[in-house]
Amino acid sequence: MSRVSPRAARLAAWIAVPAALVASGVVVSTASYSAFSDTTSNPTSNWTAGSVALSDDDSNTALFTVTNLKPGSTGFKCIAVTSSGTLPSAVKLYTSSLTSQKDLAANITMTVDQGTGGGFGSCDGFTALASGASVVPATTLSTLGTNTTTYATGKGSWTPTGTAPETRVFKFTYTVSPDTPNTAQGGSASLGFTWEAQNT
Template sequence: MRVSPRRGRRSVLAAVVPVGLVLSVALTWSSTYAAFSATTQNPGNSWQTGSVRLTDNDSGTALFESATETGLTPGAARSRCIRLDYAGDVAADIRMYVGTPAGGATTLDRFLVMSVERGQNVSATTSVLPDCSTGFTPTASPTFLFNTRQANDGLADQAATLTALRSRADYATGLSLGPSVAPGTSLTLRISYLVKDDNDAQRTRSDATITWEARNT
């Protein structure tokens, strides 16, 4: 039986088309995966802020109480000690500044010679009594943060009065307690005063709020 030439060509064409489709698909698949790649990772990333925490051993009570610091006369002097515990988890700069409570007086300021001294660091369990009889030990070379000597020392700077100390009114102008402290540091401070021998000091009074503030460095 003879096959028509035209019918034969149709058969050939029909066979060619599927083959072309197969080749097209094969070429497309091959080009999709033609690029090389490699990856690397740094897993476990995490961020957390630190904290600052400052407490003292006097439970927020006054260092100098009006019931005791009353009827003062020229030459009257007294020292009070305190322990500051820094329990943050980042290094911090601690400063002291003095404010005036609402309705507070400042007329005695210029007649009160003041000194602030930093002692040796202690443990957080060390008993530092307010009267300085226990717990406060001066550094090998006394560290005065305000004044050059203790207030009742005859060679103390008489210009270092409460007026001057009160000018340290906020953290920016505050009295630095020294280099930044590490977490877990307990500092000791001794604050002293002396009433000047000046007749104008009669019937004067001063009130103050002492603030200790820590900020991370």
């Protein structure tokens, strides 16, 4: 049996290293070019919510501040409400913060009509809608303030489309009942009005 000399063993080892490197290079080279590829993609998606938006022209001033009422007193005021949202919606009118002393609220009726023309401070040019004009038929303040206090119990049939700003003018007319009792002298009443839009 022949023995490999140390010198021959060292020579074989040095020869083996370049051979291994060459072999590994072949493997890497083959792996780098072993597959074709391709992709397709869709641009980044985006989501934006629509809106419902209402405003009015009252400059934060109450519709009515009336004193010295008596049986038969009457008056009216207008206010313009604008829908500028981007979604179709339904607008309702309801009330809040009813107060009444000496039962005056039960002796004042309120009528609300909707139309075009006029605005806060003047009803000049107001024209009621051909249909659906009556938002609130003659109803006492006490009834309105008790039964019409949320969107669900609100009044009105205005349905803005959301495609462009829309404005409706609301005409409020109050009348003190001719039959108001003497006990209502010095009485007072107050009531707030709110429009709310909800998308449909």
